[in-house]
Amino acid sequence: MSRLGKRQNQAWFFLAPAIIVLGLFLFIPSIISFCYSFTDFNMLAPKLAAFVGIANYLKLFKDPIFMKSLKNIVQFVAFVLPIQVGTALGLALIVNKKRPFNMFYKVAFFAPVVVSLAVTSILWMYILNPSQGILNSLLAKVGISAQPFLNSSKQAMFAIIFLSAWQACGNQMIIFLAGLQNIPKSLYEAADLDGAGKWATFRNITLPLLKPTTVLILTTTFIDAFKMMTQAMIMTQGGPLNSTMTPLYYIYRTGFTDRQLGYASAMSVVYGFGIILFTIVQRKVTRADEGSGQ
């Protein structure tokens, strides 16, 4: 065997575990799901599944709940992305400076990340309880009347946005912190000697040098935000009046509660391609931005 052939075999050997795991749990299910999307597969009657062409795809574009869920998730992403990433950056800047109890702050800010999302959702249900929740008690002290929060079709999504940003920003804070600590101190010293203020230093040194970290965080947060389901499932079951229904929760409900796997698969395919498309556009935009910044 030639040297190149040997190296290729070695490469395949190292790739094999990833290929097998991804194949079994990602690629094969995706292909099966794509095939199901052209059938009327009902989980209770798997043997009776019949080919229905693109009927499921035509149906979903007329499905008001699916369309509403798309609108909801766009709203969620549009709000959660800047809030979460902005807060994470702010927290990273706070803990990056040497001060007493710094470790305590790091742990406190990171703590929500290690708690299960289901647990934090239940915790926040208590906090947001309109009659007994601590948040309404605090609002009452500053003269604001009790808010319905999760019981209001106008407020429920914002409550979930806030909780989601709070829960996940600790994770991004750690990544930002690593990015911040990689910035050479000499640059800050030089800026200081040149008489640059705090804002100018942040704008001209910190932000540009954090760009690769920011792009990574934006991309992962963006994809994660589009997959939001647990909070809606536990806190509101997609309500009130579908105001917190997300595509992923709707797909889950259609597939596993209503047992319409064919239709749920069609929604998964459309939604999956939608996220891929969004991610490509986002990457192109951020890359173009990187290019112009150089």
Place this chain on the structure above:
Amino acid sequence: MNKRKVLGVLGITVLTSLVLAGCSSKSKADGKDVTMWVQYSKTDPEGKAMAKNITAFNKENKKGYHATVQYIPRNSSGGGYEDKVNAALNAGNLPDVLTLDGPNTAAYAKNKIIQPLDKYITNKSDILPSIISQGTYKGKLYSIGYSESGVGIYYNKRMFKDAGIQESSIPTLKNPWDWNQFMAICAKLKAKYNAPAIDMQIQDHSEMSLYAFAPFVWSAGGNITNKNGTKSIGYFNSKESQTAFQFIQDMVKKDYTTTTPVNKAFQTGKYPMMLSGSWTITELNTSYKHLDYGMLPYPVSPMTHKLVSPTGSWQYAMTTSTTKKKAAGALVNFLSSTKQEYRTSMTMSTLPARKSVSKLMEDKVDPSLRFLMEQNILSGHARPVLVNYPQVTRTFADTVTKTTYYKQNPNIAKLLKKQATTIQSYLK
């Protein structure tokens, strides 16, 4: 280990396997070993009662049948047990007998997962009509509930007395209150305590919604669908159905009930009434012993004065895939007989599914449970048996939610027309 030893061990293993395989194929051929799946844990009171029932079946049946139970607990979001059933459906390895929730009957029967039980069940006239109706699809009995549930209005006796509500004006099962009388009492209570008169669990968007509020529709003479379950337009939005939803809306509008109740408000004496199921009795009797409470019947439509109350339960059914019909049928019949159901209901503090069990339990149970047992016999109404029940119940819950948003949906007729169209789209 030398070669000969290895060969010897292998030989013994092969022989043992062959003998065991022979035994198992023999018993399978006999059709006497039946397997059953249930949705609770072996350590639950229900599981303990089942273990006793199964021991009794294996001991008492004269045909030599032997049942084995697999306990697959169902989690709070409905997964676990159902996931296992769904997976087994696809893999084709369902047990001979399984348990299923009442509303699943039609979907399971239509898709030939379960088969008719009629000829295996004895003493059918003793079974509550709501149980028969819940398990019947297209005229055949496919599943049989082994206990019942019910909902009533729990009331705080002291709060009623302090609000000046006379004993004589308190309704009974024979003389229930209509919606107007109910609202008049709510008005008194609200004025006295400056709080909602009742927690109707109206904020619950789950199965509780259809389960608890459909009886108002039925009491008014309305319905969710026609008898065949093929049409909703003209039924769900009929004038009779409209009166029921108007009643719900008025309750919220006048602040007699609330979509944001205080947690455990009834239990802690903050609200004088609560609409809840039979399962609350155990909680009140164990955790809120100080509470002097009683039970009141479902309010009825002033137009019909017909008492209708909700029912529903888990059931036993025989799978279509079983090759041991006689043994499976005998097991279902045994488990749903008076003696076994009595054991289950007493252990679980659930309502009985048979009249004979009711009689046996009458003197031994809490007065509130006895009240619900009587209400069930008088007025129990099963939920509709529909193939696409999950979608229908969700639309019903959605309708109740929309009704409570009275500013956005002041016109009940218009709302119900739209919702009836949605329900009809699921009735194929």
